[in-house]
Amino acid sequence: MADIDIRAVRKNYGKTPALHGVDLFFASGEFVVILGPSGCGKSTLLRMIAGLEDITGGEIAIDGRVVNRLEPRERGCAMVFQNYALYPHMSVANNIGYALKVSGVPKAERERRIAETAKIVGLQDYLARRPAALSGGQRQRVAMARAIIREPKVFLFDEPLSNLDAKLRISMRAEIRKLHQRLSATSVFVTHDQVEAMTLADRLVVMNRGYVEQVGRPLEIYHRPASTFVASFIGAPAMNLVRTRVEVESASIRFGGATVAIDPAFAARQRGQDVTFGIRPEHCRLSATAEEGVQARVDFVEELGVGRVAYCEVEGEPFAITLDDHTVVTAGDMLSLLLPSEHLHFFDTDTGRRIEMDAPVPDAAPAAAHHSVQTMGVLS
Amino acid sequence: MEKRAVFKSWWLPVVFALPQLLLILFFFYWPVAAVVNWAFTLEPPFGGPAEFVGLANFQEAFSDPFYWNSVMVSLIFATVGPLFAISIGLVLAIAVDRQLPGSGFFRFLYILPYAIAGPAAGMAFRFILSPERGLAATLNAAWPDIWNPAKYGEHALALVIIIFIWKWSGYTFIFLLAGLQSVPRALGEAAAMDGAGPFRRAIDVQVPLLAPTLFFLLVTMMTEGFVGADTFGIVHAVTEGGPNHGTEVMVYRIVDEAFKGLNYSGASAQSIILIGLIMIFTFIQFRFVEKRVHYK
């Protein structure tokens, strides 16, 4: 059990900066997921915690002790690698027990602990095999066992599930979560898969281009993305983002032949400037009447089994909506959409940062009941 | 791509590399420094320290007709030998690559000559191609002196080149076969669909795709022909440079001049020239290897 304090950490590769000063605090026992596209610096950050990468600037402290100059073995971290990095010439048992062998644990105790650990991950029948004779999922378990056996203060996961097929990934996800509950060591898990991130994380760190975009609980981030990047990165299909102008007098924005009412105080602050507004496809609704609402033409439809996604076009902009099972549309259909104002997000067009409305926004719970459902209407 | 070097110590790599670095220093760089030193100096005939003589040793070498003779001999040796060795290796590789029943057996055998040291092969060939025996004796009976390497320089040169070809054909064969097997089967199949027969396919598809390997082998083999240990060994064991300097390749002349003629300065000057030649070959090879990487 240890907390991890990351203070103004920077990383340069030669002259190219990879991390621009990251400040993060992971509490003891927390399961933190770092999410971002490839090249965002998430793996670099993880490897700096592990001690595999030099720290260009700033400090990392584990359990209150600055570890910048410590060797990986002195930091008390265990790591699960993306390609597992099993030792191909060693049996499963020796793979799991190698760390103990290095630290001089006597053979009898080593074997006992290997057996125990193998049982936790369900590998007891495979101890004599070589990694090459294992399936992908089994290799993954060996990699986990290798980390578990050391009883580390911190678990580091570097995209450990990305080499598994979809089905296995889901079951391993659940197992990792269970394991965390059982061992309750601080865990840092790096991934580019948002579903993985949402399902695993106590807390989520979204990174982009060497910056931390947002830190928060998964639903918090889903409901209040701090930037257009986060908004479009989390949620599938991605949030619709449209650049538009705020009409100050009518406190509204115009879009797709409709006028969407917005908070007047907010409108006044924007003084008729451009903003980017966003709405998630799952928050759009179909209007009952054809005349009211945003006019959208369906380009194509993706069937999901449970419902479907209609990719539409509104004023030349792509615009996606999710529909339930019962709503059948086909390409070429004209739809009339209602955009509930409590689900609208606004972002500064230049910086991409979120603009807070004065009205309180739902926190963790999806659709807050105390909000007046002022469905976005049609003014004139 | 550069590998992520993982360990950080500055002194450990030095410790690890040191044994070999010391050997290199003592047996490569120090001697070469001496060669450079000797190439530009001369010990006076009546003793005393060596004097700097500039390019005089080079001029002396260049003005010696036997030096140019050795250049000529090396040039013939290092072009004819490789060309034949590569051609034989290529034809055999194409044949074996067709994977007819039994070709594995031939593949196994073809590499065997490469195991034999040049001088040992030379012994055997002195017998096999001796003018008094076998096929050569029959020829000599019909046309006297048509083959007599002990007497004619050209014959002796042909003899040492034949030994070179014999030894190195299996080597080129291995590389060319590996090259052929890395050509995707689909290419040959596409050519077959286009109506090309086996011979056409060999000429139109396989050989062009082997161009990088062929070029690589040409450079390697020519380097081997000019300075290879076997080149010296074959010549020394079979003809000792003779008759009448007819097989005196450059390396042989250098060693001979140093140890028999005790002309260190002259030998060193010739060594420098040869090192320059190797550098050119190595440079060509590297430029080309680099290109091949892009090509793939």
Add this chain to the structure above:
Amino acid sequence: MIQRTPIADAVTYAIMVLGFILLIGPFLVIIAGASQTMQQVNAIPFSFLPENQFLANATQAWQRADLGTAMTNSLIMAVLVTAGKVALSSLTAFAIVFFRSPLKHLFFWSVFITLMLPLEVRVVPTYAVAADLLQPVKFILSLFGGIQIGVDWNLLNSYTGLTLPLIATATGTFLYRQFFMTLPDELAEAARMDGSGPVRFFFDMLLPLSRTNMLALTTIMFVYGWNQYLWPLLMVTDPSYKTVMMSLRSLLPADNGTPDWNVTLAGSLLIMLPPLVVVGVLQRWFVRGLVATDK
């Protein structure tokens, strides 16, 4: 193979048989000659059929050229050279590949340049170093204040002298380097996370993993060591250190003596046998080593 025509197959076989005659024919001549009597071996036309005299010829060759001593020396030399090359090249490649050190480029290039410095072009001064190994040290010391040391460390006529100057190997170093480069970075990182330092990593991971590589290198280096010619010729004047390549000459019939080529051929065959066995039996490794080192 696609599209087999009888003609193409016939030509293919004809080529392969021709190759057999060219490349294996000489071996058959040697075997035939080595097993014949002196009259048979000198007969015209030459008979390609082996006879039953091989043991007698081989015994005679063994005595004439003192092959017992020579074979032992060559074996010792080949084994030492091979072991030295395999050990030193793996160490150097490890230093070059796995450390973040500015010196690695220096290491790489100083090893690389030796490729361009074959023994033949530096033979006299190399001999001089072998005659007094401390010569370079003496020179450096004399530069710093004229310190003189009177000790000579002479390597002539010794196994050290036969092997030490041949152990540095660019080929082997590059073979190992190339192999190390193919290992995933995570392997070393995982070992590091498991608490293993560089030395431990080398012995626990790299050495066991490079077994294939080591075998390939061993085969080509054994052949290289056994076939050494020029260096022993220079180094050895004491007959008790002579190697097989040096005894070839004493196997030759004297210029005006009896042309007992049957003995010569039997002796050559014995000398050729060890590398032939290595290449024949371990051909898979040998070919792998050959192809890998030159790419």
